[in-house]
Amino acid sequence: MDPKERSIDKASQEMIARMAEAGQQNAWDRLDAQSPQCGFGRQGICCRICTMGPCRITKKAPFGVCGADADTIVARNFLRAVAVGVSAHSDHGRTVAEVFIETTKGNAKDYQIKDTTKLYKLAEHLGVKIKDRSVNEIASDVGEIALAEFGKPKGSQFMAKRAPGPRQDIWAKLNITPRAIDREVVEALHRTHMGVDQNYKNILMHASRVALADGWGGSMLATELQDVLFGTPYPGRGEVNMGVLKKDEVNIIVHGHEPILSEMIAVASQDEELLAKAKKAGANGINVAGTCCTANELLMRHGIPIAGNFLNQELVIATGAIEMMAVDVQCVMQGLTQVAKCYHTKLVTTADKAQMPGVEHVSMDEHNALDSAKELVKSAIDNFKNRGEVYIPKEKNAAVGGFSFESINYMLGGRFRASFRPLNDNIINGRIRGIVGIVGCTNPKVPQDMTHTTLTRELIKRDVLVLTTGCATIACGKQGFTNPKIALDWAGPGLREVCETVGIAPVLACGSCVDNTRLLISCAELVREGGLGDDLSDLPIAGACLESVSEKAVAIGQYFVASGALVVFGKEFLPISGSKNVCDYLFEGIEKDLGGRWAVESDPVKAAEMIIQHIESKRDALGINKEKERKLYDMADRRALTVE
Ligand code: BF8
Ligand code: SF4
Helix, strand or coil: CCHHHEEEHHHHHHHHHHHHHHHCCCCHHHHHHHCCCCHHHHHHCEEECCCCCEEEECCCCCCCCCCCCCHHHHHHHHHHHHHHHHHHHHHHHHHHHHHHHHHHHHCCCCCCCCHHHHHHHHHHHHCCCCCCCCCHHHHHHHHHHHHHHHHHCCCCHHHHHHHCCHHHHHHHHHCCCCHHHHHHHHHHHCCCCCCCCCHHHHHHHHHHHHHHHHHHHHHHHHHHHHHHHHHCCCCCEEEECCCCCCCCEEEEEEEECCCHHHHHHHHHHCHHHHHHHHHHHCCEEEEEEEEHHHHHHHHHHHCEEEEEEEEHHHHHHHHCEEEEEEECCCCCCCEEEEEEEECCCEEEECCCCCCCCCCCCCCCCCCHHHHHHHHHHHHHHHHHHCCCCCCCCCCCEEECCCHHHHHHHHHCCCCCCCCHHHHHHHHHHHCEEEEEEECCCCCCCCCCCCHHHHHHHHHHHEEEEECCCCHHHHHHHHHCCCCHHHHHCCHHHHHHHHHHHHCCEEECCCCCCCCHHHHHHHHHHHHHHHHCCHHHHHEEEEEEEECCCCCCHHHHHHHHCCCCEEEEEHHHHHCCCCHHHHHHHHHHHHHHCCCCCCEEEEHHHHHHHHHHHHHHHHHHHHHCCCCCCCCCCCHHHHHHHHCC
């Protein structure tokens, strides 16, 4: 297949062609080998949760052996997908909480509490007393309470109280306020055991509850604790795409999700002794770059370059320039082991819960973090001499990352009067029509990066501000969307005016997939600031992931829907079409209950149309779409937007 049909990114196209020439396989080739894929799976109507099955629903056999119908099977599969996604994010959150506690006890000497301002805020949300107490005392309580959120026997998630009041009332009325995260996941698994919950609506209602335990629980805690521990991101420059690899340096790729690993490798790569060792080995330095969400975390906090997103993980190894790829958890393809065998690249797993056969495992925990990271860097340097032929595509683009809720607040309102007011005002006056989160993965079933970037382009040109996370951020970064110098020309006049005044791109890189909670908090702030309704469902906002891959993406989608947003996925990536009732509910009925809903549209131009219509209907409902005479900025407007 023509590499152009596999990716819109030139660097990826080159590497795909080179791998094909060398007879090496990647995800696209394996997809071909798997095609055609099972139609039952695609529609969500196969069930193998008990050994009377596996069952699949057909016209001739509309019921499983136990009598389950398509509605039950599709809803159960959906709930299980959400529960797995929640588990992945939340287990990440739990790991951070454990490291956090060990840090406060002095048992994780390589980590420190970096952002005390954010610590105090978080302490408030968790009900921890601040007055007359040391940073360590406060942090210690914050860590313990945060960790307890995962398994506490009673009560609901503290973070859920950050949602607007009317939203919390809706959750309470429907009895879906999230309790302990583990409990919601366990209940999801219980309900979907053979012969338990057989009411598709009741099953889907729990999908909301378990998803909320992630968005307003596990994921949010992951983001908050990471910010306190590693620093809250502020905008800074970086570079994205395979051109960030250096021919004359030792290249180390950190791949996965938890900054616990990547932060330490970043520190180790600056170590004088190791730099001297690299020099001795004939290299001009040590170059750390990231793939997937870990890359976003590093760019956000340190400006460390991003080599690529999910579908780039095999391609970067094929450059022959990677001495080591250190992986932790989530979205790590087993195919890496095969590609790594063709090159000198040393693949290393670092999380005890995520190992690969035939791959060296270096157990990394908070107690030995920097030492383990140094060992890894050392071993990468030793591997430099084993390099064969190297080919690094030239493509790379400048990108600005680091848009946390706090930094957006400061950028808009100024450091001394941080505020979302200017953003609310510009949404109300129509310069900005609304805000859309473009998130998630890259799936080999569509040309890599195509849907994210096309949708982004269509939205910003119509004055919609785009916030992006995960692999979508990297897709946008590669094409220059997060670089104000390039992207402002593509923005509509209203959005451009605001972005120019504030000094931001029309597409803001907000971090990794757990950082979608930054979007939730930003939306809650839009409501709190006033003038845009009383609840999240009143806002002119939406979320989209047209190239989704993982169950985490489904969990994210569901917590946005349950928080009141429209969420659009590519049609082929939401396997529910086998049940008309489930589709009707998730696409329509759920809106009456929760104010948000799902939609599917694979064509990014049509998806943009759908989203714009949604945004305009929300604006109509808010009464902010009245024709207004457009005026040029006066001094008061400018002052309101000036960055201090
Ligand atoms: O958590 S966007 S492919 S890397 S699942 Fe995975 Fe999807 Fe990328 Fe990050 Ni998120
Ligand atoms: Fe078949 Fe029912 Fe068992 Fe599922 S639970 S495999 S539908 S018998």
